[in-house]
Amino acid sequence: MTIDKARASRAIREFLVALGVDPGESKETEETPDRVADTWARDLLDGYAMDPRTILDPVATFESDVVVVTGLAFHGVCAHHLLPFHGVAHVAYRPAGLVTGLSCLGRLVDCFAHRLTLQERIAKEVTEALALHLRAPGAACVLEARHTCMIARGTRQAAARVVASSFAGTFEGGPDRELFANAWNRATIHELPGDVP
Numbered sequence: 476m477t478i479d480k481a482r483a484s485r486a487i488r489e490f491l492v493a494l495g496v497d498p499g500e501s502k503e504t505e506e507t508p509d510r511v512a513d514t515w516a517r518d519l520l521d522g523y524a525m526d527p528r529t530i531l532d533p534v535a536t537f538e539s540d541v542v543v544v545t546g547l548a549f550h551g552v553c554a555h556h557l558l559p560f561h562g563v564a565h566v567a568y569r570p571a572g573l574v575t576g577l578s579c580l581g582r583l584v585d586c587f588a589h590r591l592t593l594q595e596r597i598a599k600e601v602t603e604a605l606a607l608h609l610r611a612p613g614a615a616c617v618l619e620a621r622h623t624c625m626i627a628r629g630t631r632q633a634a635a636r637v638v639a640s641s642f643a644g645t646f647e648g649g650p651d652r653e654l655f656a657n658a659w660n661r662a663t664i665h666e667l668p669g670d671v672p
């Protein structure tokens with residue numbers, strides 16, 4: 476995928492002008508089109524340039540206990556409104572001879588979240604990548620997020636959060652599912668980034 480930042484910047488300027496705001500008219504906004512283009516290219520849609528196989532970088536192991544990582548902060552942009560959402564991800568897999576670094580799981584979530592997508596699809600893509608690249612017989616991903624499109628528009632549900640999940644293989648039920656459910660229920664799932672304690 477090619478990114479043309481100059482074109483994106485021109486489009487943002489045009490977008491703002493079409494909405495009645497000329498960014499060139501104020502010191503605060505004259506660099507805004509460039510900043511927006513940079514942010515979208517570098518932080519919001521950088522997932523298209525990431526390869527899940529490279530991120531997971533499998534390492535052979537003899538251990539086969541379930542790996543669970545909870546509370547991975549993530550953010551994305553909703554495909555319907557181009558508004559940000561943010562929350563926490565909980566990821567687990569049952570290795571079968573291949574493992575990956577724990578920090579790689581957060582980057583795997585980012586790889587799929589930093590695209591124009593839906594929360595449900597991110598969860599599914601995470602479990603599919605673990606099954607495919609680590610040959611894991613079981614994988615699970617739960618994502619809890621607060622969406623700006625629910626806070627700022629429509630019925631303005633500031634406290635609402637969306638939970639999406641994907642359970643594959645050994646996590647479809649039984650002891651692996653139970654172990655994972657206990658771990659993410661114990662995690663600080665009721666506190667999303669930005670929550671008031």
Ligand code: ZN
Pocket residue numbers: 553554555556557558622624625
């Ligand atoms: Zn939305």
